[in-house]
Amino acid sequence: MSNIFKKKLVVKGHVLNYELRFRPQKNIIIRIREGQLFISAPEGTPDWEIERAIYRHYEKITIVQNRYEEQSKYELYGSNKWIKIFDKPIPILLEEEMIHARLVNGCLTMHNYWDQEVQLKKIYNFLSQFYKNWFYEVTSQWALKMGVEFKTISLRIMNLKWGVCYPETGKIIFNPKLLHFPASHINYVIVHELAHLNHPNHSTAFWREVERFLPNYRELKAKINQAGL
Template identity: 35%
Template sequence: MALQKVLPYQGNLVKYDLIIKKQKNIVLNINNGKIKISAPSYAHDWEIEALIYKNIKKIITVINVHYNYRKIVINNPPDDTDYVYVFNEKYPLQLTQENVNTKIINHQVFLLKDAGSYDENVKKLHSFLKQKFSCKFEQLLNKWAKTMNLSYKNLTIKTMIRKWGVCYPQTKKIVLNTKLIHFNQTVLEYVIIHELSHLVHHNHSKTFWYHVEKYMPNYREKVEILKKPGI
């Protein structure tokens, strides 16, 4: 369980989560715009804070970039608006206790509020978006499989942390990250082309990238978009 801690910096309070683990060193990470510290039980507060202060400028830069590129905002302060990007289009998002099911009405997403955390609400939102738009993923995958003269046997759409897509050439299974729904359709198409290309080239050799470029000459632009933090 994480302990929520704060330390002062330039007149503001910097929040961070501290997790005590069986490890030798203090480790600092930024995840979803939040500072995460894991440390051994014998670590002193001053050691942890010294590590944060040492990297504070870089930490603030990473956090600011994360917030500039966010695709989902839930539980903002009252004067802000919650939202979610669906295929790069911004939809107002409203938490509600009144709707039986999560739904989209008049270009606004109504999300049945979870009594738990922000992460639980995001999980519920992704589950809804997956159900509503999975056919779009399949249509685009079929389109590019036909264009590239390739075939696959199975498509799975699921939320992943470190991968936008996966290809299993032996079984011809393709896995796509639900979070791709937040981007422009061409970004999703890039990932589809990328994974289909692995049916031909099983690694990231030059020949593989030439194959990707053949079908999407500007694929590097899509790669840069996917590198942006915020999801």
């Protein structure tokens, strides 16, 4: 049975946490799974040799870890469960008993449904209710700036759209998955949908209005679309 140790190393001011295992093998092996650093080394390998291997591959390690952090929106497996809200991971506590979901002191507590698809649906439904007022207030602020009026705001899980606007009824629907992103990215979708109240299609005039209120909309649009639904 291999020995397992929790270790850390500071490289260029960055703390690298990693799990070290000693095994009957010839070489030091570095792996990254779900953003976590795992190292297996031959039995008896001194710390300095392991740390030298980390230093040698530091750039590649950070690139892979950063890419994982940027693209990951939630983690529902393992001991540390979390979901990103406004681009910040908040812990999730799953309970066996049937309880009402709640978000208190930066921690989301809810029933464990033992099925990721069902769990996510329940999470997004809860977040839709919890943050509906936030979307309403921010949309109202932008509507005032843009000189437009909407009738209703709702949140609904959608597989292909971040938002939908129905100009004829003044109804706007937002995807609760937007909550994974920074407020600046959400603002782009809000301005985008509000602009549709005056311009139903993606015409030149439509994009001019979006740019008028968000000059950097192209950058925000690219980042949110790159992340994917």
